[in-house]
Amino acid sequence: MDDLEKHRWERLLRWLSEEHGMDVGESAFHVEAREVPGAGRGLFATRDCPRSTTLFKVPSTALMNKKTVAKLYAQLRGRRLSGVLLVSLHLLLHKPLGDEDSQDPVFGPYISTLPRDFSSHPLSWLVKRDTQEEDAWERVALSLLPPSTLRKLSVLHDRFRADWQILRRVLEEDASVVASSSRSDISLVSSPENINELMMDFLWAWLNVNTRCIFWRIQPTLSDQDNFTLCPVLDFANHNSGHSHIFPVVDSDIWGGVAKKPPKYFVFFGPSQGAVSEGQQLYLQYGTHSNAFLFSEYGFVNDFPEGAVASGAYAGEVDVHELVEELFAQKALLGSRLKEVLTDEGYWGDWTVHAAPAPAHPSYRLMVALRLLEAFENANETGQASFDAIVGQWRQVTYGQADNISMQNEERWRTTLHRMCSQVVERARTHLALLSNASCTGGTSGWHRWMHLNISVLWQEELEVAESVMASLEAGAEF
Numbered sequence: 001m002d003d004l005e006k007h008r009w010e011r012l013l014r015w016l017s018e019e020h021g022m023d024v025g026e027s028a029f030h031v032e033a034r035e036v037p038g039a040g041r042g043l044f045a046t047r048d049c050p051r052s053t054t055l056f057k058v059p060s061t062a063l064m065n066k067k068t069v070a071k072l073y074a075q076l077r078g079r080r081l082s083g084v085l086l087v088s089l090h091l092l093l094h095k096p097l098g099d100e101d102s103q104d105p106v107f108g109p110y111i112s113t114l115p116r117d118f119s120s121h122p123l124s125w126l127v128k129r130d131t132q133e134e135d136a137w138e139r140v141a142l143s144l145l146p147p148s149t150l151r152k153l154s155v156l157h158d159r160f161r162a163d164w165q166i167l168r169r170v171l172e173e174d175a176s177v178v179a180s181s182s183r184s185d186i187s188l189v190s191s192p193e194n195i196n197e198l199m200m201d202f203l204w205a206w207l208n209v210n211t212r213c214i215f216w217r218i219q220p221t222l223s224d225q226d227n228f229t230l231c232p233v234l235d236f237a238n239h240n241s242g243h244s245h246i247f248p249v250v251d252s253d254i255w256g257g258v259a260k261k262p263p264k265y266f267v268f269f270g271p272s273q274g275a276v277s278e279g280q281q282l283y284l285q286y287g288t289h290s291n292a293f294l295f296s297e298y299g300f301v302n303d304f305p306e307g308a309v310a311s312g313a314y315a316g317e318v319d320v321h322e323l324v325e326e327l328f329a330q331k332a333l334l335g336s337r338l339k340e341v342l343t344d345e346g347y348w349g350d351w352t353v354h355a356a357p358a359p360a361h362p363s364y365r366l367m368v369a370l371r372l373l374e375a376f377e378n379a380n381e382t383g384q385a386s387f388d389a390i391v392g393q394w395r396q397v398t399y400g401q402a403d404n405i406s407m408q409n410e411e412r413w414r415t416t417l418h419r420m421c422s423q424v425v426e427r428a429r430t431h432l433a434l435l436s437n438a439s440c441t442g443g444t445s446g447w448h449r450w451m452h453l454n455i456s457v458l459w460q461e462e463l464e465v466a467e468s469v470m471a472s473l474e475a476g477a478e479f
């Protein structure tokens with residue numbers, strides 16, 4: 001890290017210690033931030049840690065979440081803003097200017113350590129497209145994304161736009177909120193340029209929340225959308241698809257009892273299965289996410305060595321929603337009726353093919369959908385009695401009361417899956433060829449080249465997974 005970043009890290013530790021009473025001494029704090037090429041900064045062990053070592057404990061007063069931030073905005077209590085909105089609003093109002101530190105008297109030293117720039121995040125390209133401010137590189141990059149990645153990104157974009165609309169209203173209607181900002185440059189003069197600038201600042205805040213938050217229970221209901229926090233120090237940890245070295249203690253027995261109060265510290269253990277060595281990067285597994293998800297939500301992918309998909313060493317997957325949806329659409333009115341059946345039974349969408357565990361296979365949801373589609377053979381319409389009878393047969397198989405609709409149906413859906421995988425292979429080859437033509441996405445800076453590579457990895461995964469599933473089908477594998 002450069003001197004400025006080192007200074008910010010040290011200031012963060014001083015703030016945690018002096019303002020929040022966190023123990024950052026050698027006996028209780030065993031991590032440090034370092035630069036990681038291609039991943040910004042990461043967390044590293046500062047000494048050998050035996051299994052289950054407590055790596056560090058962050059006082060809950062230093063966390064940024066709905067509970068700690070809402071206290072600062074009593075005037076907004078009636079608006080029932082989500083945790084994402086409140087925390088993003090606070091970041092927006094105290095965003096550091098240029099290379100300066102954040103002037104927020106409450107969380108300033110923490111906010112100063114957050115990434116300053118999200119130009120490489122694909123959501124930035126989409127948001128810039130809304131205002132015709134995207135550059136040629138971004139336009140081409142968006143056009144080269146696999147369809148399912150673009151869909152995931154669009155869903156994220158919708159979430160962002162909805163939050164921005166709410167926040168804009170809050171800023172326009174409540175002058176005291178803007179007045180509480182520590183920024184000298186914030187302005188709500190409603191010129192289109194000002195509003196777009198403010199939206200990009202909000203994007204910076206929102207992406208910091210979206211890429212750095214972690215589950216933290218502040219509401220009694222486990223699935224409450226506000227059960228998350230930003231956590232200083234921990235949020236320097238990068239993701240690894242294989243294993244995690246950091247284990248957050250996320251739930252407390254207190255919740256089972258009457259006290260219903262979050263714990264005083266957010267505690268992070270090292271692995272219980274083995275020691276970590278001094279200098280080792282400590283990863284946090286963000287979840288078992290596909291590369292398409294990591295790319296759209298976090299702006300990076302897990303790379304994999306050539307052949308790792310075919311050997312099953314890398315659990316690649318492809319979301320084939322668009323291709324399946326198209327098959328139902330081709331059945332015109334019958335397709336709509338079948339969509340209704342699948343939706344009612346909870347099987348519409350989320351259709352994937354997987355490389356591992358061997359044999360490479362379709363997801364159960366995909367088999368269920370294809371069985372129904374092929375049960376009607378080439379028909380585009382059918383009478384109600386025959387429709388009900390066929391759907392009845394399909395239900396028996398789906399509920400496990402029969403092995404199959406017919407051997408012919410099994411043959412048909414496997415053939416359709418094979419054809420679909422071959423389409424995936426073909427479009428992946430086309431896009432990899434386009435991507436290898438440097439002129440089409442050859443940006444100038446480091447992150448352009450890195451994102452170019454990430455997009456290639458997405459297509460390479462599509463290619464290798466689809467080829468593996470085709471090989472399984474050709475070998476007659478049972479799924």
Ligand SMILES: C[S@@+](CC[C@H](N)C(=O)[O-])C[C@H]1O[C@@H](n2cnc3c(N)ncnc32)[C@H](O)[C@@H]1O
Pocket residue numbers: 038039040041042115211212235236237238239240297298299300301
């Ligand atoms: C919680 S932050 C981790 C710390 C971050 N690297 C930083 O410099 O502040 C999550 C972000 O880190 C980056 N990241 C995390 N894991 C990564 C990985 N395995 N490869 C590349 N980038 C990664 C992505 O930009 C992601 O959105």
